[in-house]
Amino acid sequence: MWIELAQRLFDVVEPARPASPDDVDAIGTELGHEVPPDLRALLLETDGLHGRHGAALVHPARRIVDDNLALRRDPGLAELYLPFDQLIFFADNGGGDLFGFPALPNRPEVVVWDHETDSRHRVAGSLRDYLTRRAGGDGDDWYRR
Incomplete structure (x- = not known):
């Protein structure tokens, strides 16, 4: 489902092998929070998504933990x-x-953290909405407009 959605939205998508259930569970275990259901489902289908020029649309499970x-x-x-x-x-x-x-609380919405201002604000109502908005945006700062 997630790979097909990304392929419809983006002209270039590089899916990966599925993450193992242990890798996905490590997100919750090591970060101390429940893994959002949509993120869990995406990672179990493809361990991250990359777009044009290797742009990371969704990081692999291990990178999520490490970062x-x-x-x-x-x-x-x-x-x-x-x-x-x-x-x-x-x-x-x-x-x-x-x-x-x-x-x-664990919510499906997506927020952006601006590293220059330390602001945090909502940019999408869900992971699906995030991918849709990112695909329709103009450049890396699509969420600022």
Whole structure:
């Protein structure tokens, strides 16, 4: 379902092998939050999605864990930004901004974290909506317009 959706939305899509259930479960275990159902389903179908020029539309399961833990554990970032432990980041725009799900409460909407302003705001109502908006956007900063 997710690969077919991405292929309809994007002119170039590079799916991957499915993530193992253990890799997907590690997101919840290591980050301490339930994995959003749509993200779980996508990763079990394809361990991440890449678009044109290798742009990461959705990161692989292991990168989701590693990136989120790095953000949460970096003392330098803790001095500059609000805590990241209420979000599960799963993608980026290629320029430093990150897309994620609110972890508490677990909601299907997608938010963007702006690394320059530390603002966090809703950009899509669901993972499907995020992919649709990203595909229809003009460039890496589609969510700013």
